[in-house]
Amino acid sequence: xxxxxxxxxxxxxxxxxxxxxxxxxxxxxxxxxxxxxxxxxxxxxxxxxxxxxxxxxxxxxxxxxxxxxxxxxxxxxxxxxxxxxxxxxxxxxxxxxxxxxxxxxxxxxxxxxxxxxxxxxxxxxxxxxxxxxxxxxxxxxxxxxxxxxxxxxxxxxxxxxxxxxxxxxxxxxxxxxxxxxxxxxxxxxxxxxxxxxxxxxxxxxxxxxxxxxxxxxxxxxxxxxxxxxxxxxxxxxxxxxxxxxxxxxxxxxxxxxxxxxxxxxxxxxxxxxxxxxxxxxxxxxxxxxxxxxxxxxxxxxxxxxxxxxxxxxxxxxxxxxxxxxxxxxxxxxxxxxxxxxxxxxxxxxxxxxxxxxxxxxxxxxxxxxxxxxxxxxxxxxxxxxxxxxxxxxxxxxxxxxxxxxxxxxxxxxxxxxxxxxxxxxxxxxxxxxxxxxxxxxxxxxxxxxxxxxxxxxxxxxxxxxxxxxxxxxxxxxxxxxxxxxxxxxxxxxxxxxxxxxxxxxxxxxxxxxxxxxxxxxxxxxxxxxxxxxxxxxxxxxxxxxxxxxxxx
RNA sequence: UGCCGAAUGGUGUAACGGUAGCACUAGUGACUCUGACUCACUUAGUCUAGGUUCGAAUCCUAGUUCGGCAACCA
Numbered sequence: 001x002x003x004x005x006x007x008x009x010x011x012x013x014x015x016x017x018x019x020x021x022x023x024x025x026x027x028x029x030x031x032x033x034x035x036x037x038x039x040x041x042x043x044x045x046x047x048x049x050x051x052x053x054x055x056x057x058x059x060x061x062x063x064x065x066x067x068x069x070x071x072x073x074x075x076x077x078x079x080x081x082x083x084x085x086x087x088x089x090x091x092x093x094x095x096x097x098x099x100x101x102x103x104x105x106x107x108x109x110x111x112x113x114x115x116x117x118x119x120x121x122x123x124x125x126x127x128x129x130x131x132x133x134x135x136x137x138x139x140x141x142x143x144x145x146x147x148x149x150x151x152x153x154x155x156x157x158x159x160x161x162x163x164x165x166x167x168x169x170x171x172x173x174x175x176x177x178x179x180x181x182x183x184x185x186x187x188x189x190x191x192x193x194x195x196x197x198x199x200x201x202x203x204x205x206x207x208x209x210x211x212x213x214x215x216x217x218x219x220x221x222x223x224x225x226x227x228x229x230x231x232x233x234x235x236x237x238x239x240x241x242x243x244x245x246x247x248x249x250x251x252x253x254x255x256x257x258x259x260x261x262x263x264x265x266x267x268x269x270x271x272x273x274x275x276x277x278x279x280x281x282x283x284x285x286x287x288x289x290x291x292x293x294x295x296x297x298x299x300x301x302x303x304x305x306x307x308x309x310x311x312x313x314x315x316x317x318x319x320x321x322x323x324x325x326x327x328x329x330x331x332x333x334x335x336x337x338x339x340x341x342x343x344x345x346x347x348x349x350x351x352x353x354x355x356x357x358x359x360x361x362x363x364x365x366x367x368x369x370x371x372x373x374x375x376x377x378x379x380x381x382x383x384x385x386x387x388x389x390x391x392x393x394x395x396x397x398x399x400x401x402x403x404x405x406x407x408x409x410x411x412x413x414x415x416x417x418x419x420x421x422x423x424x425x426x427x428x429x430x431x432x433x434x435x436x437x438x439x440x441x442x443x444x445x446x447x448x449x450x451x452x453x454x455x456x457x458x459x460x461x462x463x464x465x466x467x468x469x470x471x472x473x474x475x476x477x478x479x480x481x482x483x484x485x486x487x488x489x490x491x492x493x494x495x496x497x498x499x500x501x502x503x504x505x506x507x508x509x510x511x512x513x514x515x516x517x518x519x520x521x522x523x524x525x526x527x528x529x530x531x532x533x534x535x536x537x538x539x540x541x542x543x544x545x546x547x548x549x550x551x552x
Numbered sequence: 553u554g555c556c557g558a559a560u561g562g563u564g565u566a567a568c569g570g571u572a573g574c575a576c577u578a579g580u581g582a583c584u585c586u587g588a589c590u591c592a593c594u595u596a597g598u599c600u601a602g603g604u605u606c607g608a609a610u611c612c613u614a615g616u617u618c619g620g621c622a623a624c625c626a
Contacts, residue, residue, distance in 0.1 A: 014568090035626055070625060127624060137554045137622060172624050182555045184622045193624035212626050236556055236621045257557085259619095264563085270626090312575065314565050316558090319619055323563050326576050336589060370586075403587065412585055446585050457585045523586045547588050 010315035012050070012256050016058060016227060019254075025226045028060030031098075032086070033216070036066050036200070037073035038270040039285040039292045040085045042306060042327075046261040049310035050229055052091040063223055064093035068101045069215045071199035079200070081285070085293040089303050100219050101201040107210045107218055108162065110248055111173060111191060115154045119247050120191060121147055122157035124171040133179065134187045140180035141187050147176060161194055164207050168194050175214075177243060185240045189213055217241040220253040228253045231260045232317060261313060262321040265476040266291050267483050267491060281495060282477075288542055289477045289499045299474055300519050300529030300544030302338070305331040324476060328545055335519060335527045335544065340368035340375060343414065343459040344522040344541075345506040346471060349390040350434035350463065351405075353419060355441075356384040361464070364445075366415045380508050382416050385463040387506040389524075392458045393421070393435050403456025405435060412457040414523065418443040459523050466506035469539035472531065473501045505541070512536040519544065 019025040032051040034040065040048075055062035064086065068074050086093070114120035125133065125144050135141040149157075158173055160166060173192040181187050191214040196207050210218075217240075220228045235257045245252045262268060268291060276282045276290070285292050288299035296306065308330045313322050362382045369375040392404030392411075405411055405421040412418050423436040442449050446457075477499050483491040505522075514520070514530040521527050526546040534540045 033626095037626080067626070073625075130624090131622075134622065139554080141622095169624065184555080187622085190624050195624075209624095211624075216626085232557075233620055234626090238556090259558085312564075316565075318558055318564090320564065323576065326564070329576055332588085341586080370584095371589075401587070414585060454585090456587085459586075521586085521588080524588075525586090526588095547586080549587065 010258075011317075012227065012229060012258065012315055013054065013057065015254075015256060016054070019226070020058070027226070028055060028058035029063070029224050029226045030055045030060065030229065031063040031065050031220065031223065031225050032093075033065045033067040033100075033219070034082050035070070035073070036068055036075060036078035036082060037070070038078060038274060039081050039294060041268055041270070041273065041290075041292045042263070042296065042309075043261045043268040043291075045089060045293060045306050046310045046313070047229070047231070048086060048089055048091060049307055050258070050315055052093075054227070054229070060226075061096055062091075062093060063096040063098050063225070065098040065219060065223070066100065067212075067216065067219070068099060068199070068201060069210050069212060070195075071197040071209065072195065074200055076200050081294065085297075088297060089293065090307060098219070098223060099201060100215055101199060103215075103219060103222055104202060104206055104210070106222060107215060110218055110250075111158065111210075111214070112155065113248060114175065114191070114244075115151060115158060115173075117247065118151060119176050120173055121149055121154050121176055122161065122171050123147070123174045123188070123190075126169070134184065137182070137184060143179050144174075144188065147188070158192075161192065161208050162206075164196075166194055168196055168207075170194060173208075175240075175244070177240075183236055183239055185213070185237055186243070189240060213237055213240050214244060217244050217253070217255075218248075218250075220255075221245055221248075221251045224251060225253040228255045230255060230257055232257050232319065257317065258315045259317055259319050261310070262319075263291065263327060264321055264324045264481040265478045265483070265496075266324060267478070272484075272491065275492070279492070281492060288472070288474050291477075297517075298532060298542065300335075300527060300542055301327075301331050302334045302519075305334040308334070321482060331545055332527065332548060335521065339519045339521045339527060340378070341366075341370070341523050342378075342511055342520045343380065343461055343508045344469075344511070344525060344528070345387040345389055345459065345461050345466075346503060346522075346525060347390045348387040348506050349393055349432065351386045351388050351419075351460070352434060352436050353384050353386070353439050354422065354436050355438045358384055360384070361462075362416075364415050378508075378510050380415070380510070381462045381465040382413075383462045383464050386413070386460040387463050387466055388413075388458055388460050390432070392456075393424070393432060395424070404458055405437065410454050412443075412446050412454050413439075413460050414457050415446050416444075416460070417441070417446065418448055418454055459525075461506045461508050463506075465509045467509050467512050467539055469505050469507050469511070469541055471503040471505045471528070471541055471543060473503055473543045475499050475501075507539065507541075511541075512539055514539070514541075521547075 030051045052062045133144045172190040174188045177186045179187050192208045238255050241255050286294035286298050309327050363379050365377040397406050410420040417439040419437040419439040421437045425433045478494045479496045480494045483494045516530050516532050516534045519529040527544040528541040531540040531542050
């Protein structure tokens with residue numbers, strides 16, 4: 001993306017600078033390698049910005065590669081959604097779309113090569129049995145039986161695995177490394193397992209599938225990836241990544257780890273998000289409360305804001321939790337610049353302008369943006385009866401910051417007239433039913449010829465013209481800063497019951513024509529976007545965020 | 553208790569032996585036809601203890617704390 005967003009330097013770029021300077025690399029190739037087993041979330045956005053942003057910075061390439069080595073969890077649905085989300089974020093892989101599954105033949109050959117080098121063997125231990133052999137971190141493991149099987153026999157057995165001669169789980173192909181290694185991942189890790197599952201790409205062609213550790217480094221190597229960025233939990237896998245490629249004697253990319261993005265009041269694990277979807281605690285992956293890219297998109301967050309966040313949080317190896325306020329700030333910042341203004345009343349109170357003609361309807365052309373004339377104007381009708389916010393009337397102002405109506409008080413009806421409150425009607429319980437006022441016909445447009453100032457400007461909607469809309473108010477999904485902090489408690493009990501509240505609003509009529517997904521600032525209220533299900537007949541708006549600084 | 557990694561204001565991040573800066577948050581004020589935006593100001597930081605050096609967040613030593621790793625997941 002653009003320079004200001006993702007091209008701030010970081011420790012990885014320093015490594016790349018050094019590689020370029022030393023001549024170790026002459027061009028840069030990165031990759032974003034999602035497994036198509038779920039939807040992308042804002043944590044992935046950080047990786048995407050890094051992977052694609054780095055390629056852009058160095059005039060290199062970034063591959064989109066689906067790491068589809070485990071058919072059980074994977075699905076075409078996710079393949080489509082992932083591509084859509086990356087494009088929405090603003091990145092383009094161009095020609096460079098790859099599949100781990102397209103390398104299954106090569107991977108098989110490589111496995112055979114390892115066997116021929118005496119570096120891999122077929123192991124018939126069950127998972128449980130092998131656990132015992134591997135032992136625990138503080139104690140060396142012991143060598144499994146069959147570890148020193150002749151190469152010929154391993155070749156035969158492995159072929160038999162491939163040809164379906166074994167039941168699922170009967171055996172695995174293991175790397176022969178070091179059962180006493182202090183790094184557990186080097187204690188003869190599994191390379192291939194038998195799994196009769198239909199693959200979304202290769203169908204039933206294979207009944208053995210490579211494990212991540214074997215597959216990923218080979219994928220990177222085949223594609224000529226120079227710098228393979230991944231998150232911190234793979235740090236302990238790096239020696240294995242290097243071992244496989246060195247033993248195979250093939251092109252060796254450099255794996256570099258950085259810390260994931262964490263946000264307060266959010267969970268970022270795919271597994272946990274899936275739980276929320278499966279248990280119907282949210283409406284789906286694109287529920288606007290979700291930290292998924294499609295959820296945030298539906299909520300009204302912009303791609304630019306998410307990219308900006310990724311630039312700001314930076315790339316380090318420090319495990320950190322960023323405050324959600326930072327994301328919200330990025331979103332408001334972008335929305336303030338880009339979203340047209342409109343008037344909407346969420347808690348309506350009727351105002352009757354006593355001296356305004358009964359049958360008159362005026363229209364005002366109001367600017368779509370207070371500071372951007374190029375964004376044009378829209379036409380808003382005005383008549384004798386209006387809706388204003390009930391919070392914009394009080395019998396007795398509590399402090400001098402109060403902006404609304406009070407008996408005898410003059411305020412500006414935004415873009416229309418100055419009006420003075422002359423009376424209030426209450427029901428038997430003392431609740432305000434409506435208020436009365438008189439307007440100053442000389443103040444058309446909002447300023448009086450005598451130049452007098454008023455304390456406040458309030459928004460309004462003509463009662464005769466207002467359209468009713470459903471408003472979905474979204475808030476943080478969890479009530480705890482870190483919903484996973486207490487490992488004994490179920491994070492789902494910390495879901496914020498008010499993360500979605502449904503309300504209604506009176507909208508200026510033009511909003512009926514809003515395109516689904518289009519964003520607005522409802523002045524003095526917040527940022528909203530027309531929901532995917534919005535129609536002119538049944539208007540639905542999602543509250544993206546409130547305006548900053550709630551009233552006090 | 554094994555291996556790997558990380559420690560800078562409340563949060564995130566800069567500094568690459570030479571003035572600890574920026575952003576978010578919080579607070580105060582100014583401005584305002586949005587209690588928004590904008591602007592100004594304030595609070596607040598180098599994990600600890602030694603050492604090297606004219607000078608250390610940065611280099612060295614020893615600790616402390618936190619995180620990751622024992623799927624036929626990725």
